Amino acid sequence: xxxxxLPRWVDYVLLPALNLLAAFFVSGLVVVLIGExxxxxxxxxxxxxLGYGEGIGYTLFYATNFIFTGLAVAVAFHAGxxxxxxxxxxxxxxxxxxLACLALDHIVPWWVTLPFAILGGALFGAAWAFIPAxxxxxxxxxxxxxxxxxxxxxxxxxxxxxxxxxxxKGSMQPASRNFDVGGQLPxxxxxxxxxxxxxxPVNLALFIALIACVFVWVLxxxxxxxxxxxxxxxxxxxxxxxxISPLRITIITMLISGGLAGLMGMNEVMxxxxxxxxxxxxxxxxxxxxxxxxxxxxxxGIILASLLFGLLYQGGAELAFEIPxxxxxxxxxxxxxxxxxxxxLEHLFRPAVVAFFxxxxxxxxxxxxx
Amino acid sequence: xxxxxxxxxxxAAIAQSEIPAIELRGIGKSFGPVVANKDIDLVxxxxxxxxxxxxxxxxxxxxxxxxxxxxxADTGEIFxxxxxxxxxxxxxxxxxxxxMVHQHFMLVDTFSVVENVMLGAEGGALLNKxxxxxxxxxxxxxxxYDMRVDPDAIVGELPVGLQQRVEILKALYRGADxxxxxxxxxVLTPAxxxxxxxxxxVLRDQGKTVxxxxxxxxxxxxxxDTVSVMRRGEMVATRKxxxxxxxxxxxxxxxxxxxxxxxxxxxxxxxxxxxxxGLNVVDERGVRRVKDVSLEVKAGEILxxxxxxxxxxxxxxxxxxxxxxxxxxxxxxVGHKLDLSDKHGAAVMREYGMSHVPEDRHKMxxxxxxxxxxxxxxxxxxxxxxxxxxxLDIAAIRxxxxxxxxxxxxxxxxxxxxxxxxxxxxxxxxxxxxxIECDPDVLLVGQPTRGVDIGAIEYIHKxxxxxxxxxxxxxxxxxxxxxxxxxxDRIIVMFDGEIVGERGPEATETDLGCLMAGVRDGDQPS
Numbered sequence: 001x002x003x004x005x006l007p008r009w010v011d012y013v014l015l016p017a018l019n020l021l022a023a024f025f026v027s028g029l030v031v032v033l034i035g036e037x038x039x040x041x042x043x044x045x046x047x048x049x050l051g052y053g054e055g056i057g058y059t060l061f062y063a064t065n066f067i068f069t070g071l072a073v074a075v076a077f078h079a080g081x082x083x084x085x086x087x088x089x090x091x092x093x094x095x096x097x098x099l100a101c102l103a104l105d106h107i108v109p110w111w112v113t114l115p116f117a118i119l120g121g122a123l124f125g126a127a128w129a130f131i132p133a134x135x136x137x138x139x140x141x142x143x144x145x146x147x148x149x150x151x152x153x154x155x156x157x158x159x160x161x162x163x164x165x166x167x168x169k170g171s172m173q174p175a176s177r178n179f180d181v182g183g184q185l186p187x188x189x190x191x192x193x194x195x196x197x198x199x200x201p202v203n204l205a206l207f208i209a210l211i212a213c214v215f216v217w218v219l220x221x222x223x224x225x226x227x228x229x230x231x232x233x234x235x236x237x238x239x240x241x242x243x244i245s246p247l248r249i250t251i252i253t254m255l256i257s258g259g260l261a262g263l264m265g266m267n268e269v270m271x272x273x274x275x276x277x278x279x280x281x282x283x284x285x286x287x288x289x290x291x292x293x294x295x296x297x298x299x300x301g302i303i304l305a306s307l308l309f310g311l312l313y314q315g316g317a318e319l320a321f322e323i324p325x326x327x328x329x330x331x332x333x334x335x336x337x338x339x340x341x342x343x344x345l346e347h348l349f350r351p352a353v354v355a356f357f358x359x360x361x362x363x364x365x366x367x368x369x370x
Numbered sequence: 371x372x373x374x375x376x377x378x379x380x381x382a383a384i385a386q387s388e389i390p391a392i393e394l395r396g397i398g399k400s401f402g403p404v405v406a407n408k409d410i411d412l413v414x415x416x417x418x419x420x421x422x423x424x425x426x427x428x429x430x431x432x433x434x435x436x437x438x439x440x441x442x443a444d445t446g447e448i449f450x451x452x453x454x455x456x457x458x459x460x461x462x463x464x465x466x467x468x469x470m471v472h473q474h475f476m477l478v479d480t481f482s483v484v485e486n487v488m489l490g491a492e493g494g495a496l497l498n499k500x501x502x503x504x505x506x507x508x509x510x511x512x513x514x515y516d517m518r519v520d521p522d523a524i525v526g527e528l529p530v531g532l533q534q535r536v537e538i539l540k541a542l543y544r545g546a547d548x549x550x551x552x553x554x555x556x557v558l559t560p561a562x563x564x565x566x567x568x569x570x571x572v573l574r575d576q577g578k579t580v581x582x583x584x585x586x587x588x589x590x591x592x593x594x595d596t597v598s599v600m601r602r603g604e605m606v607a608t609r610k611x612x613x614x615x616x617x618x619x620x621x622x623x624x625x626x627x628x629x630x631x632x633x634x635x636x637x638x639x640x641x642x643x644x645x646x647x648g649l650n651v652v653d654e655r656g657v658r659r660v661k662d663v664s665l666e667v668k669a670g671e672i673l674x675x676x677x678x679x680x681x682x683x684x685x686x687x688x689x690x691x692x693x694x695x696x697x698x699x700x701x702x703x704v705g706h707k708l709d710l711s712d713k714h715g716a717a718v719m720r721e722y723g724m725s726h727v728p729e730d731r732h733k734m735x736x737x738x739x740x741x742x743x744x745x746x747x748x749x750x751x752x753x754x755x756x757x758x759x760x761x762l763d764i765a766a767i768r769x770x771x772x773x774x775x776x777x778x779x780x781x782x783x784x785x786x787x788x789x790x791x792x793x794x795x796x797x798x799x800x801x802x803x804x805x806i807e808c809d810p811d812v813l814l815v816g817q818p819t820r821g822v823d824i825g826a827i828e829y830i831h832k833x834x835x836x837x838x839x840x841x842x843x844x845x846x847x848x849x850x851x852x853x854x855x856x857x858x859d860r861i862i863v864m865f866d867g868e869i870v871g872e873r874g875p876e877a878t879e880t881d882l883g884c885l886m887a888g889v890r891d892g893d894q895p896s
Contacts, residue, residue: 222762223760231740234737234738235738238737241693241716243692245715
């Protein structure tokens with residue numbers, strides 16, 4: 001068995017750190033291969049992400065996206081469900097947010113629009129997760145398959161809507177019209193002018209994301225529903241014995257998960273762009289899987305993992321700008337290594353670490369009994 | 371009921387004197403702290419049908435897995451035809467002439483019979499030669515052993531009995547001299563089982579050796595020449611089938627643990643709290659597991675359900691506790707009449723005053739990854755006293771868990787420790803505390819002392835008696851005869867899903883042993 005065998009700090013700090021180091025090491029080799037200095041690259045990534053106000057702002061901005069999608073994956077994971085549909089749910093959630101903004105932006109101030117936008121995003125995201133959830137609960141169609149399919153369906157619906165329905169007359173860009181001030185979340189640089197955040201679009205959605213983290217923590221570890229979700233995820237037989245309906249929990253969990261993913265549009269649509277854009281999700285929904293895995297499905301871990309990925313996104317952009325031979329594609333390769341080692345190869349170092357600790361612990365116990 | 375399909379052939383007796391086909395010496399195997407096989411000796415004569423009988427979890431399958439190379443033994447030696455053998459994997463086992471027919475078939479449903487038979491023995495990159503050879507060989511085997519199967523039939527479309535035949539053919543095609551069959555009749559209809567036994571007899575008469583793993587006594591009596599009994603990882607006896615009886619085997623399987631003294635006054639039963647009528651449970655494979663069971667448990671009495679495990683007791687408990695839905699029948703619990711159309715589920719049953727200590731605490735009663743205090747509310751997590759507004763009242767839950775730890779002497783006394791890290795006895799106490807402290811009217815208890823140390827056994831028994839004396843109706847399912855006899859006020863015996871008899875607690879072990887072997891009142895013991 002895996003978790004629980006090791007001291008907590010090993011599980012939550014040492015192993016992710018080892019995975020990350022391995023990812024950076026291999027990425028470093030790639031940088032060497034194309035004839036650049038990996039240490040120089042690291043320097044530029046760190047400077048780009050943390051070295052100046054605007055960089056920090058962008059890092060936080062990207063991190064906000066990852067928090068929403070990471071939470072979505074984590075919530076589903078606690079109930080033993082693997083929701084890969086964060087991308088599509090975020091996309092459709094963005095539509096809900098945009099509809100609320102388009103309806104209200106010219107009548108009321110932004111803080112009146114805000115609750116409607118949140119509701120719209122969560123409802124639309126949840127609705128998009130509902131059909132896969134229902135199929136899983138009632139028909140046993142695996143959510144991994146159905147949610148992936150629904151990502152494609154979402155993408156194509158949005159192409160249709162943006163280029164045929166929502167596009168303003170005379171415009172050549174497949175996007176909705178720009179929202180008025182009543183449909184725009186304030187950017188942090190206007191709220192906190194004393195902080196130097198440059199031109200970065202980091203906005204109030206950051207705080208919505210943090211509130212969502214608290215919400216998820218309370219839900220999972222402090223409510224009856226969360227208890228039932230975790231029971232189902234940890235031992236479905238025991239859950240049934242305890243009178244927990246797998247059907248009900250599966251559907252509710254997916255709705256919450258989809259709703260959280262749907263809120264990602266608060267940052268991108270209502271926050272940064274002030275309009276609904278084609279492909280605004282840009283893969284953030286998928287990165288959420290890596291974020292949740294790396295953050296051990298815990299809100300605090302997810303915040304940390306989101307910051308890391310935010311740093312890589314922003315620092316990577318800076319790196320591509322400063323060292324032109326490391327192109328944008330190289331940055332994606334480096335990010336992919338992090339996802340590969342932190343996510344897919346999560347158990348790469350575990351057996352060795354477990355063996356090491358077993359020997360260490362047995363040796364110590366042996367000395368005590370001697 | 372007592373006639374045999376065929377008497378052991380004379381050839382079998384002669385074979386006994388030769389070098390044994392299989393000999394195991396001192397085989398031991400542990401999985402972590404669990405000892406699955408302990409110092410096992412076994413001699414299987416050439417050309418005989420040798421049964422290995424024991425309850426679920428007695429270690430039969432582990433032993434066979436060692437012989438077939440799935441597991442390596444921790445200790446001991448294996449001799450095949452008198453030669454010492456090392457069997458690191460099943461490929462080696464096959465090379466040494468051992469074939470296995472698993473309980474769950476290892477067949478590709480969408481392949482034809484001939485494709486399945488040659489799977490893993492294709493003999494080259496191109497299939498045409500292999501297919502031709504497999505076809506020829508199949509025809510030969512069909513003639514020799516009278517096992518006809520259409521070589522081009524799709525396996526998934528064949529009835530289960532024929533699928534099993536394909537498995538046997540597969541083993542023979544690979545040159546098996548020793549055939550291991552693991553619970554072969556579990557999935558078969560009686561007619562198919564008879565057919566299988568005829569095939570096994572032909573195989574034996576042609577000089578093959580058959581090892582039959584089962585927990586069904588009747589099969590052992592029907593078909594085997596020799597029988598070995600396993601109990602809790604040990605080989606407790608080997609008998610010539612002709613010289614033993616079902617009731618002796620049943621007793622050997624269940625075993626006599628140390629007789630435990632239970633202090634108990636005569637029961638004073640009150641009104642009926644649990645009444646079951648004509649209950650039938652059909653599993654997902656369509657097999658009837660519980661057949662027309664009717665029973666009554668009154669307030670202030672313990673009704674013991676005895677029987678060799680796997681005779682429908684688990685399904686009975688699951689149906690009564692609301693985990694699975696019965697097929698037909700009616701359950702009346704504390705005045706609430708439930709039939710199949712009613713709202714169902716474990717939560718509903720708890721609401722009506724039923725609590726349930728399940729047979730398998732790891733799979734069902736506990737969530738191993740959760741800390742103690744979270745397990746102490748499992749199933750009752752919706753109760754008002756555990757909630758505070760929209761959230762769970764963690765402080766109250768912890769406080770109550772601490773009180774229970776104190777009251778039930780659960781060690782170590784930690785509410786935060788993962789349940790997996792408690793010993794078996796303490797885990798069982800956690801479950802028991804939860805199911806007793808909710809003050810139910812009806813208590814279902816399954817195998818309350820399985821894998822529990824002596825001290826805890828006594829404690830658990832005392833608690834169960836206390837529940838009875840407090841006027842609760844207790845239904846106790848156990849495979850431990852002593853436990854049943856010392857706790858119950860009335861005993862019913864289940865065999866093959868049916869209740870075959872009822873006795874008082876003074877019933878003798880032999881008497882109960884006969885019932886457990888399926889010999890009904892009025893029948894002559896075999």
